[in-house]
Amino acid sequence: MNASWFAIAAVAAPMIAAVAVALVGWRRGTAVGSVAAAAVVLGCGIALGPSVLHRHLFAVDHVLRADAMTAVMLLVIGTVSTLATWASIGYLDTELARSHTTPARARQYGVLVNIFIAAMTLAVLANNLGVTWVAVEATTISTAFLVGHHRTRASLEATWKYVIICSVGIALAFLGTVVLYFASLHTGHGTIGALDIDSLTEHAAQLNPAVTRLAAGLLLLGYGTKVGLAPFHTWLADAHSQAPAPVSALMSGVLLSVALSVLLRIKSVIDVALGPAFLRIGLLTVGLLTLIVAAALLIAQRDYKRMLAYSSLEHMGFLAVAAAAGTELALAAALLHVLAHGLGKSVLFISAGHLQLAHGSTSIADVTAVLRRCPILGVSLAGGLIAILGLPPFALFASEIGIARGTAGAHLAVPLGIALALMVIAFAALTRHGIAMLFGQPVANAPTLAVSRSAAVPLLVGLGALVVLGVTTGPLTALLRAAASLLGGHS
Amino acid sequence: MTSPGFTTALDLAAGALLLLAVLIVWRRGLRGMVTLLGVQGAALGLIPILTGAHTGDALLIGVGAGVLVLRALVIPGLLVRLLAGDIPPRETAASVNTTASLLAAALLTILAFAASRSLVALEPTAAVRAAPMGLAVVLLGIFVLVTRRRALSQVVGFLLCDNGITAVAFLLTAGVPLVVELGASLDVLLAVIVLQILGGRMRVKFGGTHLDELRELHE
Numbered sequence: 047m048n049a050s051w052f053a054i055a056a057v058a059a060p061m062i063a064a065v066a067v068a069l070v071g072w073r074r075g076t077a078v079g080s081v082a083a084a085a086v087v088l089g090c091g092i093a094l095g096p097s098v099l100h101r102h103l104f105a106v107d108h109v110l111r112a113d114a115m116t117a118v119m120l121l122v123i124g125t126v127s128t129l130a131t132w133a134s135i136g137y138l139d140t141e142l143a144r145s146h147t148t149p150a151r152a153r154q155y156g157v158l159v160n161i162f163i164a165a166m167t168l169a170v171l172a173n174n175l176g177v178t179w180v181a182v183e184a185t186t187i188s189t190a191f192l193v194g195h196h197r198t199r200a201s202l203e204a205t206w207k208y209v210i211i212c213s214v215g216i217a218l219a220f221l222g223t224v225v226l227y228f229a230s231l232h233t234g235h236g237t238i239g240a241l242d243i244d245s246l247t248e249h250a251a252q253l254n255p256a257v258t259r260l261a262a263g264l265l266l267l268g269y270g271t272k273v274g275l276a277p278f279h280t281w282l283a284d285a286h287s288q289a290p291a292p293v294s295a296l297m298s299g300v301l302l303s304v305a306l307s308v309l310l311r312i313k314s315v316i317d318v319a320l321g322p323a324f325l326r327i328g329l330l331t332v333g334l335l336t337l338i339v340a341a342a343l344l345i346a347q348r349d350y351k352r353m354l355a356y357s358s359l360e361h362m363g364f365l366a367v368a369a370a371a372g373t374e375l376a377l378a379a380a381l382l383h384v385l386a387h388g389l390g391k392s393v394l395f396i397s398a399g400h401l402q403l404a405h406g407s408t409s410i411a412d413v414t415a416v417l418r419r420c421p422i423l424g425v426s427l428a429g430g431l432i433a434i435l436g437l438p439p440f441a442l443f444a445s446e447i448g449i450a451r452g453t454a455g456a457h458l459a460v461p462l463g464i465a466l467a468l469m470v471i472a473f474a475a476l477t478r479h480g481i482a483m484l485f486g487q488p489v490a491n492a493p494t495l496a497v498s499r500s501a502a503v504p505l506l507v508g509l510g511a512l513v514v515l516g517v518t519t520g521p522l523t524a525l526l527r528a529a530a531s532l533l534g535g536h537s
Numbered sequence: 538m539t540s541p542g543f544t545t546a547l548d549l550a551a552g553a554l555l556l557l558a559v560l561i562v563w564r565r566g567l568r569g570m571v572t573l574l575g576v577q578g579a580a581l582g583l584i585p586i587l588t589g590a591h592t593g594d595a596l597l598i599g600v601g602a603g604v605l606v607l608r609a610l611v612i613p614g615l616l617v618r619l620l621a622g623d624i625p626p627r628e629t630a631a632s633v634n635t636t637a638s639l640l641a642a643a644l645l646t647i648l649a650f651a652a653s654r655s656l657v658a659l660e661p662t663a664a665v666r667a668a669p670m671g672l673a674v675v676l677l678g679i680f681v682l683v684t685r686r687r688a689l690s691q692v693v694g695f696l697l698c699d700n701g702i703t704a705v706a707f708l709l710t711a712g713v714p715l716v717v718e719l720g721a722s723l724d725v726l727l728a729v730i731v732l733q734i735l736g737g738r739m740r741v742k743f744g745g746t747h748l749d750e751l752r753e754l755h756e
Contacts, residue, residue, distance in 0.1 A: 176717030183724040200753045228709040256655030284754045
């Protein structure tokens with residue numbers, strides 16, 4: 047079988063699942079089908095890996111393009127989507143059983159989640175930056191009603207802010223794309239392929255610097271909004287806290303990093319045209335600003351879903367610093383970090399979903415003694431927190447050390463020091479809130495916490511994968527290195 | 538290749554785009570804002586039609602006609618439905634008054650011209666010389682978005698921003714590739730539909746589309 051078919055299958059599988067849910071509704075069969083479609087995305091990432099290690103390939107007449115970076119991102123999307131769609135089954139079952147939602151809304155949920163996943167795979171597979179933009183905007187539209195799934199005042203407010211802020215942010219990215227296209231046309235290589243990643247990379251040195259600077263600024267601001275980078279981060283905590291837990295896992299675990307991967311791709315072109323200094327300063331500024339916001343808002347946080355959202359903000363800020371460094375080690379570690387953070391956040395948001403369903407509240411103060419009341423949920427919550435805090439044996443320990451070494455190697459010791467200091471503040475805040483939820487005295491009339499065997503599987507699988515990745519990245523190492531060197535990583 | 542007639546027509550269309558944006562910044566009546574936005578959509582559609590007629594590009598004329606129908610008829614139609622239940626249909630809580638708004642509009646226009654000098658320097662043709670006006674519309678759109686407090690005003694701000702971006706795209710490069718333009722137009726249409734549905738739900742939940750009602754989520 048030609049390897050380019052895997053690229054097509056990665057986009058087609060979730061679309062087919064979306065059509066299936068649309069036709070027959072959210073039933074056992076279509077729900078399992080959605081999990082299978084997400085697993086197909088993961089499978090495509092695994093299958094593409096070896097064949098794109100040293101080259102890239104095209105599908106559908108150069109519309110889709112797969113290389114090592116694409117394979118890594120398909121692994122991330124596939125892994126988190128499989129966990130999240132799996133958790134969606136139990137989540138929607140519980141909501142339907144309690145009449146919190148209707149079969150019609152469950153169908154809408156199933157359709158939109160699958161379209162959302164397909165849009166993300168298209169965003170990382172598209173060869174043309176314009177198509178990438180369309181796909182990223184499609185993620186906003188498909189998730190709008192997922193954030194508003196509960197139809198409460200708060201979720202309505204979150205959806206409105208999310209759609210307005212992200213649409214305007216992404217509109218700026220479109221303006222940046224147009225300006226880059228203008229610059230690309232003036233390299234004199236014709237209109238065909240002027241926005242294609244390979245031709246842009248090839249002719250990057252001929253791009254007009256002044257025009258490219260304008261484009262780069264707009265693209266950083268625009269896609270930065272979608273990554274959750276300050277100053278356009280305000281939608282993130284609202285949307286993550288109001289969305290159903292599996293959707294929060296998808297948004298936090300992959301949507302943010304898909305936008306980041308687009309930014310990394312663009313950076314590899316811009317760096318050739320303008321030299322690395324221009325975007326390095328931009329990324330360091332927004333990265334450190336994001337870390338400051340995240341650390342400050344984590345300290346006094348009272349809502350555990352918002353706490354997880356700000357923790358994502360913290361990780362995205364740190365990844366922006368890693369991207370600014372741009373060494374091969376920093377970028378390879380950043381990609382591992384993206385995968386590990388996706389896994390850790392999925393486990394945490396899915397656990398948070400169980401807590402929210404039981405307590406009917408997302409207040410940290412309402413949830414105590416989870417470890418004693420429900421060992422499975424306690425272990426997954428504790429494990430997830432330890433993982434995203436960057437402690438061994440989980441994979442984020444390895445990736446954070448890699449990023450720190452790579453960043454120090456790029457002579458960015460001062461910004462790295464500031465970033466690490468801010469992360470220590472976030473660490474302390476998360477630890478304090480985590481201990482309050484895991485231990486303490488159970489409240490007298492606390493609801494019973496129970497997780498069914500099938501619902502526990504995605505949690506334990508996620509934690510297991512994090513431990514394995516923390517011990518060894520195995521064959522993934524070569525793929526991460528190849529992706530980092532594609533992104534312009536120098537040693 | 539550039540004839541004086543074509544240059545004048547193109548400048549008129551781009552100038553109308555900017556003038557209508559300033560009028561939207563000035564006006565407070567929500568219905569008036571929607572009408573102005575529709576007229577602006579027509580001016581926007583004229584840009585590719587003029588360019589297409591000038592260069593003999595039938596496809597570009599077709600794209601222009603499509604843009605015109607979408608931005609001058611379909612989207613304003615959707616907005617009028619969002620407006621239906623609002624009484625009184627006026628922007629009553631703008632955070633910046635009219636005089637200051639117009640002053641800001643002037644400053645943003647100057648900023649747009651300053652920021653796009655590099656574009657004109659790269660290709661000093663009639664079309665590219667008009668592009669800064671599109672960029673000014675983008676900035677005015679963002680200004681409307683951050684200073685108005687009614688749901689509809691914010692959607693108008695977003696669409697103003699988007700009209701400006703589309704104008705820049707047509708003026709700089711005679712349009713991005715067709716597939717991208719189609720995708721972008723579809724995305725804008727869907728975003729407006731999403732916002733329209735949200736506006737309807739907002740009215741059901743708290744009897745109006747005043748965004749100051751949205752204050753449950755904050756730190």
